Amino acid sequence: MSVASHTKNNLQSDQPINYSTTQLLNYTTHLADNTLILAQRSSAWCGHGPILEQDIAITNISLDILGQARNFYQYAAQLINQSTNQPINCSTIQPATEDALAYHRDSREFKNCLLVEQENGDWGKTILRLFLFSSYQYLLYEKLQHSNDGQLAAIAAKALKEVAYHVRWSSEWVIRLGDGTGESHQRMVNAIDELWPYIDELFINAGYEEALLEDNIAVDVSALKEKWFEKILPVFNEATLQAPQNMFAKTGGKQGIHSEQLGYILAEMQFMQRAYPNSTW
Amino acid sequence: MIHEKDITEDALLKILETVTDPEVPVLSIIDLGIVRKIEISASGSLQVFITPTYTGCPAMDVIKTNIRLVLLENGFNNAEIKTVLSPVWTTDWMTKTGKQKLRDYGIAPPNIKQQVCTLEAFQKDEAVQCPHCNSYHTHLVSRFGSTPCKALYKCDDCLEPFDYFKCH
Numbered sequence: 498m499s500v501a502s503h504t505k506n507n508l509q510s511d512q513p514i515n516y517s518t519t520q521l522l523n524y525t526t527h528l529a530d531n532t533l534i535l536a537q538r539s540s541a542w543c544g545h546g547p548i549l550e551q552d553i554a555i556t557n558i559s560l561d562i563l564g565q566a567r568n569f570y571q572y573a574a575q576l577i578n579q580s581t582n583q584p585i586n587c588s589t590i591q592p593a594t595e596d597a598l599a600y601h602r603d604s605r606e607f608k609n610c611l612l613v614e615q616e617n618g619d620w621g622k623t624i625l626r627l628f629l630f631s632s633y634q635y636l637l638y639e640k641l642q643h644s645n646d647g648q649l650a651a652i653a654a655k656a657l658k659e660v661a662y663h664v665r666w667s668s669e670w671v672i673r674l675g676d677g678t679g680e681s682h683q684r685m686v687n688a689i690d691e692l693w694p695y696i697d698e699l700f701i702n703a704g705y706e707e708a709l710l711e712d713n714i715a716v717d718v719s720a721l722k723e724k725w726f727e728k729i730l731p732v733f734n735e736a737t738l739q740a741p742q743n744m745f746a747k748t749g750g751k752q753g754i755h756s757e758q759l760g761y762i763l764a765e766m767q768f769m770q771r772a773y774p775n776s777t778w
Numbered sequence: 779m780i781h782e783k784d785i786t787e788d789a790l791l792k793i794l795e796t797v798t799d800p801e802v803p804v805l806s807i808i809d810l811g812i813v814r815k816i817e818i819s820a821s822g823s824l825q826v827f828i829t830p831t832y833t834g835c836p837a838m839d840v841i842k843t844n845i846r847l848v849l850l851e852n853g854f855n856n857a858e859i860k861t862v863l864s865p866v867w868t869t870d871w872m873t874k875t876g877k878q879k880l881r882d883y884g885i886a887p888p889n890i891k892q893q894v895c896t897l898e899a900f901q902k903d904e905a906v907q908c909p910h911c912n913s914y915h916t917h918l919v920s921r922f923g924s925t926p927c928k929a930l931y932k933c934d935d936c937l938e939p940f941d942y943f944k945c946h
């Protein structure tokens with residue numbers, strides 16, 4: 498099956514195609530990497546949560562997010578394997594699999610936003626990152642479920658209700674901690690200061706997103722920013738927290754330029770597959 | 779041994795009835811409503827399409843393997859088991875028999891319609907009926923129970939804790 502005819506199969510309309518499979522692959526990989534890295538970070542709380550119920554909650558939320566990552570990687574692998582004539586910017590050997598994409602790529606090939614790779618810090622910072630990112634993801638998937646790419650639309654539609662719960666659960670914690678004790682409030686203020694530089698990047702379209710806008714494959718993330726503030730500010734307000742103004746923005750993750758944090762995550766996550774390639778349970 | 783070409787969809791459904799959800803063994807995959815489509819081509823090759831209840835459902839791989847095994851036992855050596863995500867699985871796909879089986883097993887079946895589905899914090903929890911004494915005086919202990927698809931509730935009347943198969 499040729500690339501063009503494959504892409505056509507996933508499309509829900511018969512419009513001419515103005516993008517390449519590489520751009521679709523990069524976008525799918527970006528969505529997958531966001532979720533894999535966030536799941537890996539959040540799941541580190543397994544066995545360390547403040548109380549049993551919340552430990553179970555964040556672990557199950559991580560499992561939801563990992564499930565999204567698997568769906569996106571499976572689709573990315575399918576795009577790679579069905580591509581016959583285009584150089585695919587990926588160091589995996591063919592046939593690609595979801596595991597190869599997760600375990601055999603280097604930091605430079607990961608396209609996740611910098612926000613998701615930041616250190617967990619304390620419970621407050623982990624919760625705040627989940628709240629900020631899930632609120633973004635909710636708006637993103639709300640649009641992506643109407644993408645002209647049938648598979649991306651299906652993954653988003655499937656995940657949307659789960660993400661709604663992640664937003665709800667994390668916002669309750671943001672309020673509880675922000676409007677809690679003097680210490681919990683101060684920790685949330687510190688967490689906001691640490692994470693805020695990574696917010697702008699969520700709303701800046703990368704080249705592969707720009708390229709997919711015309712055909713309504715990708716979501717225009719720059720259009721989500723205002724809505725995002727409308728979602729998070731009432732929660733901040735109830736939590737007696739404030740959103741900083743004009744903070745210097747750090748970007749690059751979506752283009753593969755990461756903070757040193759990602760290197761540590763990959764070293765731990767990929768160790769077994771690097772040391773013993775293709776080992777299985 | 780059944781000849782692949784001669785088999786009917788009904789006979790195949792009977793075979794698939796024997797595959798259960800590893801996390802809720804009282805439910806077959808037909809009760810759960812996750813078998814979407816069965817295709818038998820003229821040449822006799824078989825494709826089974828299934829859909830996950832939850833995105834991260836860890837049981838899906840086991841279910842796929844078990845479908846393959848039961849089909850192999852019945853002579854289908856080249857069956858393909860494919861995952862489809864659309865249309866999204868909702869509680870409506872679970873059969874009436876499935877819901878009754880859950881109740882008999884001590885798990886509260888999903889409500890007809892999800893009552894809590896917005897982003898708002900601190901909502902009232904869903905009213906769930908106790909599968910032991912049918913009381914509605916119950917409260918949520920944890921949104922996640924023994925598996926991600928179930929929440930943990932406790933009955934305020936008979937005091938028994940129970941799992942609730944979450945609405946979706």
Ligand SMILES: [Zn+2]
Nearest residue numbers: 908911933936
């Ligand atoms: Zn009861």
